Amino acid sequence: MSTPTPAAGGTSANPCTALREDAAVALLRGEPVPDAVREHQELCPTCRDEFDRLAVLPALLDVTRDESVPHAEVPDEALLRRTLEEMRHRRQHRRRLTLLVAAAAALLLAVPAGALVVRELTETYESTDVVTPGDVLVAEGTAQDTASPVGADVHVLAHGEGRGSILVVAPWGLASGTTCRIELVDSGGWTHPVQTWVVPAGYKRGWKARVPVTVAPKEVADVKLVDDATGAVLLTVPVRSV
Structure with missing residues (x-):
């Protein structure tokens, strides 16, 4: 795998981006992750966590190999980008849902703990x-x-x-x-x-x-x-x- 080249503005591209794409492509192809990627993951917790999340990608794409259904052996780059975009939208949706649940819990906690204790006078x-x-x-x-x-x-x-x-x-x-x-x-x-x-x-x-x-x-x-x-x-x- 080649070393990232400087961008047009003179600044180096983020190496994490290229290595994450290499890891995602290897995962989709069912190939071993390149050594350079694994070495980088050992030093970069963010990339390692991202790879762990990408590990569910084949299941999301339903890439179970069915010999009766012809399909391309290698997903194209556009499909990968669409899938990653869909995952991003799902994360945003889960984040919004978490915020709504937290707000509802805060309202419930605002009710005095001793209020409305229903008990028969027996x-x-x-x-x-x-x-x-x-x-x-x-x-x-x-x-x-x-x-x-x-x-x-x-x-x-x-x-x-x-x-x-x-x-x-x-x-x-x-x-x-x-x-x-x-x-x-x-x-x-x-x-x-x-x-x-x-x-x-x-x-x-x-x-x-x-x-x-x-x-x-x-x-x-x-x-x-x-x-x-x-x-x-x-x-x-x-x-x-x-």
Whole structure:
């Protein structure tokens, strides 16, 4: 293989380009790669990676030798260039697809980790004794709407493993079949959706929800019960440190 000659402008042509073309032609012909190409690949990781990608070229071209179908033994240079151009377009398409997937993942991660944890209210509420091993009661509050039977007891626990808080909400007086939402308001005024559920038939005082949230215990200011269908606030429970 000859040494690349200087270009018309006086600068030497990129030797990688010529050696990559030699490697691609040898691959398509089913011939051994020239020694000069292999020596260059040992010193040039970029060319070596490019050759590894070109190794799938015969499969892309479906060059399985079928003796019943006459075809040229050696692909012409125009075919090689068209194939390389097609591979370039495919790489660009994969790159765009990767960017779109990354953008979608970023949007999903923007949703608070503790939001919309759907869980049936099936546990019983035993007065204020809601602390389990490893959890510490930090704040609590009780409120009731004087114009309706709706009320709630709220307890905020410091999680035993130190990640956020455990919010224990025990509402009562809600109408069966109502889709309710629990929202947490932190000390900075930000609202965090916590849990949404449908009030089951036979619901009565004594049911509770125990949900992990990402807000620190002493940052919990208020807990709201909201009618999820209308957005109306059914009850606001101020939370105070104990």
